[in-house]
Amino acid sequence: MVLRATPEKREEKERVRQALLRAALRLGAQHGFASLGLREVSRAADIAPTSFYRHFSDMPELGLALVRELVNPMVHTLVTQASEGGALSERLADALVAAVNADAELVRFMVAERVGAFVILRRAIAAEFDVLTSVLAKTQRSGPRAARSSFAAAAALALIYDGLVRALDVQPDQRAALREQLIAQLAYVLEASDPNEGSDA
Amino acid sequence: MVLRATPEKREEKERVRQALLRAALRLGAQHGFASLGLREVSRAADIAPTSFYRHFSDMPELGLALVRELVNPMVHTLVTQASEGGALSERLADALVAAVNADAELVRFMVAERVGAFVILRRAIAAEFDVLTSVLAKTQRSGPRAARSSFAAAAALALIYDGLVRALDVQPDQRAALREQLIAQLAYVLEASDPNEGSDA
DNA sequence: TGTACATCAGTGAACGCGCGTTCACTGATGTAC
DNA sequence: TGTACATCAGTGAACGCGCGTTCACTGATGTAC
Numbered sequence: 001m002v003l004r005a006t007p008e009k010r011e012e013k014e015r016v017r018q019a020l021l022r023a024a025l026r027l028g029a030q031h032g033f034a035s036l037g038l039r040e041v042s043r044a045a046d047i048a049p050t051s052f053y054r055h056f057s058d059m060p061e062l063g064l065a066l067v068r069e070l071v072n073p074m075v076h077t078l079v080t081q082a083s084e085g086g087a088l089s090e091r092l093a094d095a096l097v098a099a100v101n102a103d104a105e106l107v108r109f110m111v112a113e114r115v116g117a118f119v120i121l122r123r124a125i126a127a128e129f130d131v132l133t134s135v136l137a138k139t140q141r142s143g144p145r146a147a148r149s150s151f152a153a154a155a156a157l158a159l160i161y162d163g164l165v166r167a168l169d170v171q172p173d174q175r176a177a178l179r180e181q182l183i184a185q186l187a188y189v190l191e192a193s194d195p196n197e198g199s200d201a
Numbered sequence: 202m203v204l205r206a207t208p209e210k211r212e213e214k215e216r217v218r219q220a221l222l223r224a225a226l227r228l229g230a231q232h233g234f235a236s237l238g239l240r241e242v243s244r245a246a247d248i249a250p251t252s253f254y255r256h257f258s259d260m261p262e263l264g265l266a267l268v269r270e271l272v273n274p275m276v277h278t279l280v281t282q283a284s285e286g287g288a289l290s291e292r293l294a295d296a297l298v299a300a301v302n303a304d305a306e307l308v309r310f311m312v313a314e315r316v317g318a319f320v321i322l323r324r325a326i327a328a329e330f331d332v333l334t335s336v337l338a339k340t341q342r343s344g345p346r347a348a349r350s351s352f353a354a355a356a357a358l359a360l361i362y363d364g365l366v367r368a369l370d371v372q373p374d375q376r377a378a379l380r381e382q383l384i385a386q387l388a389y390v391l392e393a394s395d396p397n398e399g400s401d402a
Numbered sequence: 403t404g405t406a407c408a409t410c411a412g413t414g415a416a417c418g419c420g421c422g423t424t425c426a427c428t429g430a431t432g433t434a435c
Numbered sequence: 436t437g438t439a440c441a442t443c444a445g446t447g448a449a450c451g452c453g454c455g456t457t458c459a460c461t462g463a464t465g466t467a468c
Contacts, residue, residue: 009464013411032235032318039454049455051412058455108316115313115366117233122370151389154382158359165316169323181355188352189390210431214444240421250422252445259422 017055019045021070024062029105033063034117060118067124071110074099075128079135088139089186093179096160100167100175111164133157155189218256220246222271225263230306234264235318261319268325272311275300276329280336289340290387294380297361301368301376312365334358356390 023044027036038059039049056062081095082088100107113121114129136153163182167175224245228237239260240250257263282296283289301308314322315330337354364383368376 009411016411030318032233034233035235035318037454038456047411048413050414050457053456054411112316112318115309115316115369117231117236117313126370151386154363154386155356155360155390158363159356162355162359162362168316169327185352185355189356210444217444238421239423248444249446251424251447254423255444 013054016045016047016051019047020052020055020062021066024059025066025070025105025109028112029108032116033059033109033113033121060120063113063118063121064124066109067113067121067128070103070106071125071128074103074106074110075131079132083135083139087183087187089183089190092156092160092186093163093182096163096182097167097175097179100164101172104168107164108168111161111168114161129157129161132160152190156186159185159189214255217246217248217252220248221253221256221263222267225260226267226271226306226310229313230309233317234260234310234314234322261321264314264319264322265325267310268314268322268329271304271307272326272329275304275307275311276332280333284336284340288384288388289391290384293357293361293387294364294383297364297383298368298376298380301365302373305369308365309369312362312369315362330358330362333361353390357387360386360390 020041024033024036024041027040027044036059038052041059041062042049042052056065078095078099081098082091084091110125110128114125116122133153136156137150159182163178167178170178221242225234225237225242228241228245237260239253242260242263243250243253257266279296279300282299283292285292311326311329315326317323334354337357338351360383364379368379371379
């Protein structure tokens with residue numbers, strides 16, 4: 001006798017689960033994910049501390065869910081936007097600024113936990129970033145001087161990561177200026193390896 | 202009546218203070234600085250919890266001391282080593298690997314708290330990194346195409362930061378390979394802006 | 403249709419524990435005269 | 436030289452508090468027949 005929850009039930013459970021994830025993200029952006037407690041997050045999500053266990057066995061498991069269910073889609077959106085038409089440097093800078101504007105808390109979590117306390121989270125986030133690197137390398141490999149393209153991809157990824165960090169520490173109205181700066185920096189490292197790549201801007 | 206502590210007394214106090222700083226660094230590398238408690242650090246430094254207050258008023262103040270007294274010298278050593286003779290890319294890569302070999306815990310603290318939970322620590326560490334950027338920009342400015350030199354400096358700093366992060370997540374015996382990779386990447390972004398810069402390796 | 407039973411998210415009470423902080427104290431070592 | 440006093444790093448007891456976790460329970464809603 002296998003009982004299945006009704007769609008409404010599953011939907012309701014998912015709502016609470018999302019509330020927990022968002023609460024952890026918001027509080028983690030303020031005090032750091034490693035210092036978050038199960039009670040603190042549950043309180044912010046308006047459930048009893050004991051109800052936490054209906055969704056996650058502990059905080060690290062919640063962190064992994066954050067990577068799988070929120071960081072992963074964000075990185076893929078970033079890759080998709082960067083693969084659309086136009087100059088690569090511009091597309092990357094736009095996608096980056098868009099990510100920070102759309103969900104600064106998630107970006108904060110991503111860049112912080114990439115070098116954070118939990119090994120398991122560092123690994124998971126590094127894996128997400130690797131997707132971005134290989135996409136960049138592929139884009140570059142289409143041009144000449146393929147050997148140098150991996151250097152360009154590595155430098156571009158480092159600039160992107162650095163750009164995310166700087167965008168977070170800057171007022172929203174200054175992000176346009178940061179975008180211009182990023183475009184120039186990315187063009188510098190990307191176009192040097194392949195002059196055929198778009199350089200109209 | 203101003204009483205001054207004898208040199209031996211001050212020395213002894215300094216020893217305990219250093220024990221606290223090192224303990225915080227070691228534990229912070231494992232569980233993250235934001236999650237450290239005053240009692241935990243005091244225990245690791247072999248003093249009573251109440252004695253902590255003879256040195257710092259709270260953990261954030263200890264964190265600031267870490268930046269001022271340990272991060273600052275490390276960055277300056279890095280700058281000094283990078284300013285010696287030889288190809289710039291090599292000097293930078295060597296200085297970076299040397300820093301990780303000499304004090305991985307300190308490097309971990311530095312890169313983690315640069316994007317960590319405490320605003321005050323983020324600011325302090327960003328200020329230290331700015332020194333490195335200006336030194337890089339000056340080195341580049343000596344060559345032609347001065348306008349592009351700031352892009353090269355920004356890209357190089359991003360690569361350096363990225364290199365530190367990767368060096369930490371790699372076994373010590375793999376750091377030689379990472380050094381080679383870094384030299385190539387740095388040469389790529391630095392020499393592109395100034396072909397006159399050393400490129401013998 | 404009614405009845406018995408299963409599932410399961412959410413709950414409140416209770417537990418033992420480590421936390422940050424306060425306090426009054428000790429003991430070594432200085433200065434004043 | 437001796438005596439009175441000041442300084443100050445380190446300490447142990449005690450406090451109130453929030454933590455993670457266990458437990459038995461509720462109530463809504465499913466299935467079996």
